Amino acid sequence: MAKQKEIKTNAMRILESLKIPYTHMTYECDEFTDGLQIADLLSLPYEKVYKTLVTTGGRDYFVFVIPIAKELDLKAAARSVGQKSVEMIHVRDINKVTGYIRGGCTAIGMKKQYVTRIDSTAKELEKIIVSGGRPGSQLELAPEDLARAAGAEFADIIRR
Numbered sequence: 001m002a003k004q005k006e007i008k009t010n011a012m013r014i015l016e017s018l019k020i021p022y023t024h025m026t027y028e029c030d031e032f033t034d035g036l037q038i039a040d041l042l043s044l045p046y047e048k049v050y051k052t053l054v055t056t057g058g059r060d061y062f063v064f065v066i067p068i069a070k071e072l073d074l075k076a077a078a079r080s081v082g083q084k085s086v087e088m089i090h091v092r093d094i095n096k097v098t099g100y101i102r103g104g105c106t107a108i109g110m111k112k113q114y115v116t117r118i119d120s121t122a123k124e125l126e127k128i129i130v131s132g133g134r135p136g137s138q139l140e141l142a143p144e145d146l147a148r149a150a151g152a153e154f155a156d157i158i159r160r
Contacts (some may be wrong), residue, residue: 009109009132009133009134009137010099010108010109010133011106011108011109011131011132011133011139011149012024012132012133012139013109014108014109014149015108015139015141015145015149018148018149020141020145020148020149021141021142021145022139022140022141022145023139023140023141024132024137024138024139025042025129025132025137025138025139025140026136026137026138027041027042027136027138028041028136029103029135029136034051034068034103035049035050035051035068035069036068036069038068038138039068042138044129046067046068046069047067047069047121047125048125048127048128048129049067049068049128049129049130049138050065050066050067050068050118050119050122050128050129050130051065051066051067051068051130051131052064052065052105052106052107052130052131053065053066053072053088054088054089054094054097054098054105054114055072055074055077055086055087055088055089056086056087056089057078057081057083057084057085057086057087058083060083060114060115061089061097061112061114062077062081062083062086062114062115062116062117063107063110063114063115063116063117063150063152064077064116064117064118064119064157065107065116065117065118065119065122065130065146065150065152066119066157066158067119067121067158070119070158070159071158071159072088072157072158072159073157073158073159073160074086074087076155076156076157076158077117077155077157080117080153080155080156080157081115081117097110097111098110098111099111100131100133100134101134101135103131103135104131104132104133104134104135104136104137105131106130106131106132106133106139107130107146107149107150107152108130108133108146108149108150109133113151116150116151116152116153117152117153117154117155117157118143118146118147118150118152118153118154118155119154119155119156119157119158120154120155120156120157121158122143122146122154123143123144123154125143126142127140127141127142127143128140128141128142128143128146130146
């Protein structure tokens, strides 16, 4: 019996081209599943799983990667990217702006390279888990490697 070939996402191909090690995890996904549900499905600690949020400020878009159980501090996020304010984009705009769909959005390999910030809590961890670029796919990698692949910087951006 032939082994089923793993379908690579754009994010996975980018990580491989940069020679960044990662672990790919999958889960069954027929409809949108939020980060907390994904962590429960994969038996992962919430503090290790991060979600990717996309905002707009003026005519620009900004990407923020934060722990799944936390909220983005919009004022701190805006300051971190040199804006007066930012607001979440509408769900219907996710694909148009990022090239990804809701539930599969990751900071790696978006349609354009947007200014990206990863919450500084990630630096305290050896590995974090982010979306793999499609629903049902998660990637585990070092926070510094995510920052390199996404052209990101670390900042304090969650509500305390």
